Amino acid sequence: MGTNTMTYFEQNRQNYLEGLKTWLRIPSISTLPENKPDIRRAAEFARDELRAAGLETDLLEAEGRNPLVYAEWLGVPGKPTLLFYGHYDVQPPDPLEEWKSPPFEPEVRNDNLYARGSSDDKGQTYILIKAVEGLLKTGGKLPCNVKFILEGEEEVGGEHLEAYVASKPPRLKADAAIICDTEMFAPELPTICVGLRGLVYTEVHVQGPDHDLHSGVYGGAAPNPIMAIAEILTALKGRDGHIHIPGFYNRVRPPSLEESEAWSRLPFYPEEYRKQEVGSTELTGEPGYTVFERTWARPTFEVHGIRGGFTGEGAKTVIPARAVAKVSMRLVADQPPDEAFEQFKAAVAQATPAGVIAEVKLIHGAAPSLVNPNNDYVRAAAVAMEQIFGNKTVYIRSGGSIPIVGSFDRELGMPSVLMGFGLPDDNLHSPNEKFYLPNFYRGIEAVARFIELVGA
Amino acid sequence: MGTNTMTYFEQNRQNYLEGLKTWLRIPSISTLPENKPDIRRAAEFARDELRAAGLETDLLEAEGRNPLVYAEWLGVPGKPTLLFYGHYDVQPPDPLEEWKSPPFEPEVRNDNLYARGSSDDKGQTYILIKAVEGLLKTGGKLPCNVKFILEGEEEVGGEHLEAYVASKPPRLKADAAIICDTEMFAPELPTICVGLRGLVYTEVHVQGPDHDLHSGVYGGAAPNPIMAIAEILTALKGRDGHIHIPGFYNRVRPPSLEESEAWSRLPFYPEEYRKQEVGSTELTGEPGYTVFERTWARPTFEVHGIRGGFTGEGAKTVIPARAVAKVSMRLVADQPPDEAFEQFKAAVAQATPAGVIAEVKLIHGAAPSLVNPNNDYVRAAAVAMEQIFGNKTVYIRSGGSIPIVGSFDRELGMPSVLMGFGLPDDNLHSPNEKFYLPNFYRGIEAVARFIELVGA
Numbered sequence: 001m002g003t004n005t006m007t008y009f010e011q012n013r014q015n016y017l018e019g020l021k022t023w024l025r026i027p028s029i030s031t032l033p034e035n036k037p038d039i040r041r042a043a044e045f046a047r048d049e050l051r052a053a054g055l056e057t058d059l060l061e062a063e064g065r066n067p068l069v070y071a072e073w074l075g076v077p078g079k080p081t082l083l084f085y086g087h088y089d090v091q092p093p094d095p096l097e098e099w100k101s102p103p104f105e106p107e108v109r110n111d112n113l114y115a116r117g118s119s120d121d122k123g124q125t126y127i128l129i130k131a132v133e134g135l136l137k138t139g140g141k142l143p144c145n146v147k148f149i150l151e152g153e154e155e156v157g158g159e160h161l162e163a164y165v166a167s168k169p170p171r172l173k174a175d176a177a178i179i180c181d182t183e184m185f186a187p188e189l190p191t192i193c194v195g196l197r198g199l200v201y202t203e204v205h206v207q208g209p210d211h212d213l214h215s216g217v218y219g220g221a222a223p224n225p226i227m228a229i230a231e232i233l234t235a236l237k238g239r240d241g242h243i244h245i246p247g248f249y250n251r252v253r254p255p256s257l258e259e260s261e262a263w264s265r266l267p268f269y270p271e272e273y274r275k276q277e278v279g280s281t282e283l284t285g286e287p288g289y290t291v292f293e294r295t296w297a298r299p300t301f302e303v304h305g306i307r308g309g310f311t312g313e314g315a316k317t318v319i320p321a322r323a324v325a326k327v328s329m330r331l332v333a334d335q336p337p338d339e340a341f342e343q344f345k346a347a348v349a350q351a352t353p354a355g356v357i358a359e360v361k362l363i364h365g366a367a368p369s370l371v372n373p374n375n376d377y378v379r380a381a382a383v384a385m386e387q388i389f390g391n392k393t394v395y396i397r398s399g400g401s402i403p404i405v406g407s408f409d410r411e412l413g414m415p416s417v418l419m420g421f422g423l424p425d426d427n428l429h430s431p432n433e434k435f436y437l438p439n440f441y442r443g444i445e446a447v448a449r450f451i452e453l454v455g456a
Numbered sequence: 457m458g459t460n461t462m463t464y465f466e467q468n469r470q471n472y473l474e475g476l477k478t479w480l481r482i483p484s485i486s487t488l489p490e491n492k493p494d495i496r497r498a499a500e501f502a503r504d505e506l507r508a509a510g511l512e513t514d515l516l517e518a519e520g521r522n523p524l525v526y527a528e529w530l531g532v533p534g535k536p537t538l539l540f541y542g543h544y545d546v547q548p549p550d551p552l553e554e555w556k557s558p559p560f561e562p563e564v565r566n567d568n569l570y571a572r573g574s575s576d577d578k579g580q581t582y583i584l585i586k587a588v589e590g591l592l593k594t595g596g597k598l599p600c601n602v603k604f605i606l607e608g609e610e611e612v613g614g615e616h617l618e619a620y621v622a623s624k625p626p627r628l629k630a631d632a633a634i635i636c637d638t639e640m641f642a643p644e645l646p647t648i649c650v651g652l653r654g655l656v657y658t659e660v661h662v663q664g665p666d667h668d669l670h671s672g673v674y675g676g677a678a679p680n681p682i683m684a685i686a687e688i689l690t691a692l693k694g695r696d697g698h699i700h701i702p703g704f705y706n707r708v709r710p711p712s713l714e715e716s717e718a719w720s721r722l723p724f725y726p727e728e729y730r731k732q733e734v735g736s737t738e739l740t741g742e743p744g745y746t747v748f749e750r751t752w753a754r755p756t757f758e759v760h761g762i763r764g765g766f767t768g769e770g771a772k773t774v775i776p777a778r779a780v781a782k783v784s785m786r787l788v789a790d791q792p793p794d795e796a797f798e799q800f801k802a803a804v805a806q807a808t809p810a811g812v813i814a815e816v817k818l819i820h821g822a823a824p825s826l827v828n829p830n831n832d833y834v835r836a837a838a839v840a841m842e843q844i845f846g847n848k849t850v851y852i853r854s855g856g857s858i859p860i861v862g863s864f865d866r867e868l869g870m871p872s873v874l875m876g877f878g879l880p881d882d883n884l885h886s887p888n889e890k891f892y893l894p895n896f897y898r899g900i901e902a903v904a905r906f907i908e909l910v911g912a
Binding site: 224 | 486487488489547548550551554611612613653655657664665666667668669670671672673674675676677678679680682683685686687689690693695697733734735736737738739740741742747750751754756758759760761762763764765766767768769770771772773774775776777779780781782784786809810811812813819820854855856857880883884885886887888
């Protein structure tokens with residue numbers, strides 16, 4: 001990278017921080033209907049930033065959906081085109097009382113920027129915008145063509161972008177998608193993610209009596225829907241972490257020997273991971289699998305929330321009529337989400353005890369994906385990151401889901417490069433989400449370097 | 457009963473209804489701290505009614521506790537003394553949206569008075585007050601001495617009255633306690649309850665990770681506290697309704713052959729009970745036991761409420777740090793609540809899966825009780841009810857708990873007579889609680905007749 005570009009990036013760090021803070025102050029929570037106006041403000045903020053950087057921009061609207069932010073700079077025909085992806089929506093911040101500083105009042109402490117969305121994904125998306133802006137401001141042009149597509153529904157299933165991608169729009173045509181929504185395996189260790197889990201997110205609604213009952217009068221003869229949910233959950237997953245859904249593991253593809261060996265060389269300290277990341281008395285999971293295998297290469301069954309009966313202060317002696325649980329399964333290649341959902345539904349029906357009615361609703365699904373680490377764009381990203389961070393790039397997977405990776409592949413035949421600058425202790429989806437600022441600044445430089453390598 | 461007394465009761469029915477409605481409009485919910493002022497207003501209402509009836513009254517106060525309403529008329533020394541018991545606090549009304557008319561705006565529909573507390577227990581307590589008032593207004597005196605003790609914490613464990621009774625106050629000395637907080641087995645069928653279940657009400661708090669985790673990143677290796685609660689609940693109670701708490705059934709006393717036979721003669725239609733009372737697709741419970749045995753003579757294990765993780769609209773992919781369940785056990789003679797709680801605590805510790813910490817809190821406990829159906833006061837009550845209702849009195853038990861019955865027996869050596877005028881479909885503790893008005897009016901007459909028989 002030219003000296004003046006590098007100097008420009010270094011001199012603008014304070015501006016980058018202030019710009020990102022402004023974006024983070026907008027509580028663009030896609031899960032909550034009351035935040036719809038914030039969703040729009042956050043989209044417009046991104047659109048305005050891209051326009052100011054020198055790109056043509058557009059907000060793509062659809063009835064009842066959160067806008068997609070589109071931008072393009074296509075000044076070097078014949079050169080490759082990169083499609084940069086990010087999302088401007090965030091997870092809800094609750095439980096609020098556990099935040100040390102308010103989730104939408106960004107605060108820097110010890111080189112970390114604390115706010116909901118700081119890492120997932122406004123901070124990382126801002127890296128992409130500022131990398132392109134820096135190259136354009138200092139060079140007047142880019143070495144390759146770039147497009148941006150930013151969505152506002154990533155945390156709620158990404159339906160708008162999924163539908164748009166499924167329409168195979170020429171506008172999204174590119175040689176590779178660059179996704180900045182993953183993490184570095186460790187500080188200073190440049191990392192590319194080549195595998196993601198899929199997801200089937202469901203709700204299980206159980207009805208017992210048709211109205212709440214006095215537990216003294218009817219206890220012993222009436223079915224209890226909370227107990228029924230407990231029975232269903234424990235029937236579907238054993239205490240050893242193994243999932244008892246018939247057929248569920250049939251299509252699970254184990255990692256290659258080469259990949260497993262590479263994982264075993266990663267700097268990983270289970271006891272530190274347990275204490276500092278998970279914070280529990282023990283790690284759990286399927287016997288016979290390593291932590292990487294459990295979180296990257298094996299499917300999961302998790303209950304995210306449960307509600308039923310009286311949960312206020314004190315005692316109410318009631319057998320409730322209804323209870324509901326939110327249950328998801330993370331999927332690994334090659335488990336199709338629709339098949340997994342059908343298997344789950346059948347298993348719930350099988351496990352439902354007498355006297356209650358269980359109904360299963362699909363909230364959303366996403367396919368798992370694996371990226372070939374040998375494609376040119378992945379290799380260019382690995383080199384760019386090595387040059388900026390000064391260490392050899394490692395290849396990992398993520399236990400999370402980025403459904404759009406599968407769609408880009410399936411619908412547009414486009415490989416994805418997952419360059420991530422988050423860190424494992426960023427508290428994604430949790431109180432005190434943070435972004436490590438040195439990664440923020442070097443991320444901008446690494447993405448700019450990657451664009452140069454692609455255009456070279 | 458004299459004709460003028462009977463006429464007085466008949467002529468005042470509208471006044472009784474209006475008086476009760478006024479009391480029911482006060483939302484004296486003891487579970488919720490914000491209703492403290494309503495608790496006081498409901499106590500003062502009862503005190504004022506008793507004073508207007510011609511009794512000496514007092515409000516007994518204790519720091520942080522709901523007042524006890526005391527009243528007495530001791531005009532016939534040498535005659536027996538009856539202690540009338542009732543409670544002026546009510547259960548919370550939620551779920552509010554299921555009420556056809558608002559819970560604290562009493563409404564008469566088809567001979568039923570709908571309101572929270574209409575049956576449990578303001579309506580039944582009002583019967584006692586009005587019976588005494590009618591006898592005093594028409595006769596100028598009573599045939600026996602009466603005392604009243606009304607509490608405002610029955611729905612939250614009854615600590616104030618329990619502590620007061622434990623102090624063995626001379627004021628409460630009486631020959632028998634009359635408790636009007638149970639139900640008639642069927643319309644027109646006078647009923648005395650001779651057995652009550654006890655209760656141990658607990659909370660189970662489970663901590664997994666020390667903060668909420670991203671279920672994609674950590675799912676597979678991190679413990680899930682909601683799943684842990686499901687595992688604990690299902691370890692402690694089987695799908696067949698049998699409770700797997702070591703030692704729990706050791707002291708359970710089966711009903712006598714005579715009592716079992718009497719139960720088998722009660723007019724009971726399981727299919728109707730299932731449809732009209734429970735409203736579930738099937739009845740459940742321990743194999744080999746009848747519905748009466750399951751609800752009257754066997755202990756239970758029920759979960760009343762559960763809360764954990766994200767339960768808002770949409771999807772949040774979180775492994776929560778904490779979850780909590782409210783769990784109770786109904787006890788039968790001779791299970792002591794403190795022993796049952798210790799057994800439960802040990803069983804939870806035993807059933808807690810790896811990686812989580814479970815903490816068990818006792819909310820309150822109450823001993824089960826059995827009354828000897830052959831004592832004079834029970835017999836007088838049976839005769840009084842037969843005379844007013846025109847049918848032979850039956851003896852039943854209740855699956856619910858009235859802890860004070862055990863305390864009156866243990867602390868004051870006083871038997872309790874449980875004359876109830878509720879009906880099985882009164883929706884106690886549920887939306888659309890009601891009181892059948894013919895029972896309300898005849899209940900007043902039956903209690904007056906009982907007082908006459910005791911004083912004869």
